[in-house]
Amino acid sequence: MQEFGTEFAKVCQWLDSQSTSMRNLVEATCNINSYTLETSGVDQVREIFRLAFSDFGALVSEVEIPDFEIVNSQGILEKRPLANVLHVVQRPAVGKQCFLCIHLDTVYEPTSAFQTCFEQQPGIMVGPGVIDAKGGAVIMLFALRALERSSLRTKLGWEVVLNSDEEIGSPSSQEFIKSRARQCDFGLLFEPALPDGTLVDRRKGSGNFSLIARGKSVHSGRDFEKGRNAVIAAADIALELHRLNEEHPEVTINVARIDGGGPLNVVPDLAIVRVNARVDSAEQQEWFEMELDRIAKKWMDRDGITCELHGAFFSPPKNVDGATQRLKEAISATARDLDLPIAWRNTGGASDGNKLAAVGVPNIDTMGARGGEIHSSDEYLLIDSLAERAKLTALVLMRYAAGDFSLD
Secondary structure, three states: OHHHHHHHHHHHHHHHHOHHHHHHHHHHHHOOOOEOOOHHHHHHHHHHHHHHHHHHOOEEEEEOOOOEEEEOOOOOEEEEOOOOEEEEEEOOOOOOEEEEEEEOOEOOOOOOOOOOOEEEEOOEEEOOOHHHHHHHHHHHHHHHHHHHOOHHHHHOEEEEEEEOOHHHOOOOOHHHHHHHHOOOOEEEEEOOEOOOOOEEEEEOEEEEEEEEEEOEOOEOOOOHHHOEOHHHHHHHHHHHHHHHHHOOOOOEEEEEEEEEOOOOOEOOOEEEEEEEEEEOOHHHHHHHHHHHHHHHHHHHOOOOOEEEEEEEEEEOOEOOOHHHHHHHHHHHHHHHHOOOOOOEEEEOOOOHHHHHHHOOOOEEOEOOOEEEOOOOOOOEEEOOHHHHHHHHHHHHHHHHHOOOOOOO
């Protein structure tokens, strides 16, 4: 397809010329704190991308999402507001449609010492969210700009969702994400690739849970025997949860935090166990949910102790079906055309790609930048991967528009 080959070369050349602009946009957005619950910062980053997408002639809108419910340190269910989602729709009436998605929020709180972006050495940028996932958002933006410069743009419609709560499991945006993704043929998400360019296909499911133990508070010297120690109950619950790791080697159960306690002369009447679970299958998910319920009910039978359970699996396990396999093959073939080494692996991490897979939308969710050390103060980006991964995305979209591959 000679005409397609010419378009192919023009897109690659243009994206190479945009490397500095891409790098600068990553730096600008990473210097804005967009911790999930820091809504003003997420708003600022969203506004940058809103203005950028306004140049497309697409329909650009902001979508309100429900408040996030969390069990606070007093064991009370509390609502926290979240920033709006950015939604962009281009050519919705065209027969072929692609869904593109990534998050704007990061894990770095305003109190974190890790707040600014800098080049650690030539070609390597360090900063909060450089690959998870502001680098990915920039790659997506420029890949679509490249597509829109191509004559093939008329043959493909696309939707973009930039959500604001992925780092807490997308509890409030996931229904909107799934509803929009269902309108499309496949999804591309821009979580980071591994440093060597390896992409992820299968992912474990993930869930977050809080078990609230309540007892009876008394003076520890005068009436100790009348008290019911919630911290001791929480410690026993935590140990029992941890021992479940021995029953299924594929399941990981991480007791991450225990809140509770108080003055040393008071028997504590409240403690909260917070736990994350990762599972490979629906059967393992059901098993863990039954174990959680069993443990909570067991403590309800103890004298003077109650146990209340909150939480859910926010991402089901993600496996590879026939359509996803064909999408993988198309991405691998495009990477070979670009002389990019591509490999695939499974991971225990979850993403919004899990949610798309759960509603039958084939997707690949590591189309973002190369780098590493995410969720740490050493998070880094390999700068040359910005143009590299934008070319990969743009050319996959162009090939699909041109009818070069099918998912049927």
